[in-house]
Every structure is written in structure tokens, then in C-alpha cells.
Amino acid sequence: MGTARADEGIDRAVASGRINRTKGIALAAITSTAVAAGVFLIQTGADADPAPTLDEAKKQVAALQHKAEQAGESANDLRGQIGASQARVKALQAAIGKQQGQVDSVKKQIGSLAVAGYQTSGMTTTAQLLLSTNPDQFLSQASTAQAFAGQQNSALRRYQQAQGKLTDLQASEQTELAALQAVQSQQDTLKKQIQTNLDAAEKVLGKLSDAERARIQAENEKEAEEARDERPSRDGDRTDDLPVPANGRAGIAIQAAMAQLGDPYVWGADGPESFDCSGLTMYAWGKAGVSLSHSSKAQASEGRRVSKSQLMPGDLVFYYSPISHVGMYIGNGRIVHASRPGKPVKTDPLDLMPFNTAVRPS
Numbered sequence: 457m458g459t460a461r462a463d464e465g466i467d468r469a470v471a472s473g474r475i476n477r478t479k480g481i482a483l484a485a486i487t488s489t490a491v492a493a494g495v496f497l498i499q500t501g502a503d504a505d506p507a508p509t510l511d512e513a514k515k516q517v518a519a520l521q522h523k524a525e526q527a528g529e530s531a532n533d534l535r536g537q538i539g540a541s542q543a544r545v546k547a548l549q550a551a552i553g554k555q556q557g558q559v560d561s562v563k564k565q566i567g568s569l570a571v572a573g574y575q576t577s578g579m580t581t582t583a584q585l586l587l588s589t590n591p592d593q594f595l596s597q598a599s600t601a602q603a604f605a606g607q608q609n610s611a612l613r614r615y616q617q618a619q620g621k622l623t624d625l626q627a628s629e630q631t632e633l634a635a636l637q638a639v640q641s642q643q644d645t646l647k648k649q650i651q652t653n654l655d656a657a658e659k660v661l662g663k664l665s666d667a668e669r670a671r672i673q674a675e676n677e678k679e680a681e682e683a684r685d686e687r688p689s690r691d692g693d694r695t696d697d698l699p700v701p702a703n704g705r706a707g708i709a710i711q712a713a714m715a716q717l718g719d720p721y722v723w724g725a726d727g728p729e730s731f732d733c734s735g736l737t738m739y740a741w742g743k744a745g746v747s748l749s750h751s752s753k754a755q756a757s758e759g760r761r762v763s764k765s766q767l768m769p770g771d772l773v774f775y776y777s778p779i780s781h782v783g784m785y786i787g788n789g790r791i792v793h794a795s796r797p798g799k800p801v802k803t804d805p806l807d808l809m810p811f812n813t814a815v816r817p818s
Contacts, residue, residue: 507663514672517657521797524653525733526780528723531646532734532751534639541636548629555622562615650723654797680800684718702787705744706770709817713740713784713792719801721794726750731794731801733782737772740784746817752782759815767806771816775809785814 508516661669688711702710716739719730726735734755738748748755756774767773767785775781783793786803794801 508660510664510668510671513660513664513668516660517798518796520653520657520660521799524650524657524723525721525796526776527646527649527653528732529734529752529780531643531650532724532732533753534643534646535750536754537639538636538643541632541639545629545632545636548625548632552622552625552629555618555625559615559618559622562611562618566611566615657798676798679802680718680720683800683802686714686803687717688714702769705741705746705817706768708744709740709746709770710784710786710792712743713737713801714786714803716740716794716801717792717803719794721797721799721801723797724750733794736792736794736801737782737784741817748817753779755782756813756815759817762814762816764811764814767814768816771814773806773814774812777810777812779812781809 661672664672713736716727716731716736721732722730723732724735725731727739731739734748734750734752737755738750741748748758752774755772756779759772762768762771769785769787771785773783773785773791775783781793783791783804785806786792789806790803791806791808792801792803795804
């Protein structure tokens with residue numbers, strides 16, 4: 457009996473060993489397959505996303521920088537809404553402060569009337585008359601008490617009206633603050649889009665060799681230097697050294713814009729050392745005494761519409777649909793503009809980008 461049980465235990469152990477060995481072999485096979493698959497996927501991924509050529513990288517970077525500019529001008533377009541909303545909030549807060557003063561004043565008046573009324577409220581009018589040592593004086597006081605009662609009622613009505621107006625103003629303030637927060641949140645999202653696209657452009661450049669990146673940097677520096685060489689006099693008085701001489705405000709605006717050639721593009725900047733596209737045109741026409749919004753979309757409505765064939769130096773030219781870029785026409789079929797991130801303020805052909813419309817500020 458003992459021998460049979462022993463044999464039975466050995467058989468179970470042997471069987472268990474076989475199962476474990478089988479599992480081990482299967483696990484090893486699975487692991488080997490997974491490793492091989494991983495290597496294959498890495499190789500496939502590498503093959504599917506090869507380093508771009510220099511020309512391909514330039515095109516990808518230009519496209520991403522243009523997307524960043526589009527997001528930037530959309531964010532700029534919200535500036536007007538945010539500014540107007542902030543002005544409304546400020547006005548409401550001032551009105552609330554003034555109205556609160558009125559409410560407090562009426563409350564104080566009610567308190568004074570309540571004290572005066574309380575002093576004669578301890579007994580009936582008849583009892584007060586009978587006990588009075590001077591009936592004529594009491595009757596005069598009674599008349600005054602009635603007047604107090606009327607004043608109290610009037611004061612209470614004024615309080616209710618003042619408090620109601622205060623409540624309405626406070627509700628309007630909360631509504632306006634919520635709207636302001638929503639627009640600011642929308643602008644924050646657009647700002648993130650700007651940075652996301654610029655970061656993506658940097659990743660593209662990161663795939664290039666050191667020599668290729670150095671070449672792109674040298675080309676950008678040369679472009680900025682050549683743009684600076686085109687600058688007219690920066691004294692702000694001469695217009696005879698412009699591509700096409702212009703007089704009046706247009707001449708002043710062109711002079712101001714051309715004097716910024718070579719300055720870097722920075723989103724949200726409006727001078728004097730860096731600009732985005734609508735910041736440059738706002739700055740230049742501001743020098744001529746004309747106020748423009750810091751938004752290409754808004755600027756398209758801030759002047760007299762002119763056709764492409766009627767363009768004169770100083771006119772603002774808008775590109776893409778919806779509008780996301782603006783430049784200033786300088787004559788001879790060229791514009792000056794803050795082109796895009798990574799590029800300087802420079803001159804370019806009028807038809808470099810898809811034309812949308814043009815206006816003449818005044």
C-alpha cells in the first residue's frame with residue numbers, strides 16, 4: 457500500500473514537471489515573438505517616419521509657423537471683445553459702488569426715522585394727550601410723528617427701489633464676468649495652439665543634422681540682414697527714399713513700417729523692436745495719427761474698401777479666408793509685413809499669399 461502511494465506521488469510530480477516545462481517553453485516562445493515584433497514595429501516606425509530632407513523640413517516648418525500665425529491672429533481678434541467686456545465690467549463695478557452708497561444712505565435715514573418713531577410709540581395718542589402737561593405742544597408733536605410715519609414709508613419705498621437696482625447691477629456684473637472669462641479661456645486655448653505649432657516646428661528641425669540646422673539659421677540671419685539693408689532713414693521725416701514716394705499720412709505710415717525691416721516676428725507684439733502682422737500695421741498707421749485695432753480681421757473693417765487694381769501705397773492688404781494676415785502695400789507690386797514666426801519684418805511680392813481684400817485707412 458505504501459509503495460503504491462509513493463509511486464502515485466512520483467507520477468504526479470513528473471506530470472507537474474512536464475506541465476511546468478511546457479509552460480516555460482510556451483512563455484519563452486511568446487517572449488521571443490514579442491521581442492521580435494517590437495523590433496519589427498520600431499523598424500517599421502522608423503521606416504514610416506524618416507528624417508525629412510532639408511527642403512521638406514523647410515516646407516513643414518513654414519506650414520506649422522503659418523498655423524501658429526493663424527492662431528495668433530484669431531487670438532488677437534479676441535482682444536477687442538476682451539477689452540470691451542473689461543470696460544463693461546469696470547463700468548458696472550463703478551455703478552455698483554455708487555448704488556451701494558445710495559442704499560446705505562437710505563438705510564441710515566430709515567434708522568433715524570425709526571428711532572424718532574420709537575420715542576413716541578410706548579402709549580396711545582389719547583393717553584399721551586391726557587397725560588401731557590402742554591396739550592398744544594403734544595398736538596404739534598403728534599403732527600410731527602405722523603410726518604415721520606410718512607417719511608418712513610417713503611424711505612422704505614426708496615430703499616426697496618435702490619436695493620432692487622443694486623441687485624440687478626450685481627447680477628449684470630456676474631453675467632459680464634462669466635462672458636469675459638469665457639472669451640479669455642478661448643484666447644488661452646488659441647495661445648496654446650500657437651505654442652503647439654511652434655513646438656512641432658522645432659521637432660521637425662530637430663530631425664535634421666547639425667549642419668542642416670546651421671544652414672537654415674544662417675539663411676534666416678542673412679534674410680534679416682538683407683531686410684535691414686532695405687530700411688529707409690529712421691528719422692521719420694524723409695519719404696523720398698521709399699520704393700514709391702508717398703505723401704501725407706500714407707507716407708508717414710509707410711516710412712514707419714519700412715523702418716522696422718529686419719525686426720523679428722513675435723506674436724502679440726506691436727513694437728518698437730518686434731511685431732506680429734497686425735501689430736506692425738497698427739504701429740505704422742498709429743505714427744500717422746490713425747488708430748487701428750490689433751487684429752487683421754478687425755482692421756479689414758477699419759478703412760475704405762479698395763479693389764486690388766486700385767491699390768495705393770499705404771493701403772492695407774489682407775490675405776487668406778478667413779482673414780489671418782495683413783501687410784501694407786508700398787507700390788511696385790510689393791508689400792511690407794511681419795511675415796510669420798521665425799521670419800523678420802520684410803518686403804515681399806503682393807501676390808505671395810492668397811489675396812482677400814484691401815482697405816485704405818483714414
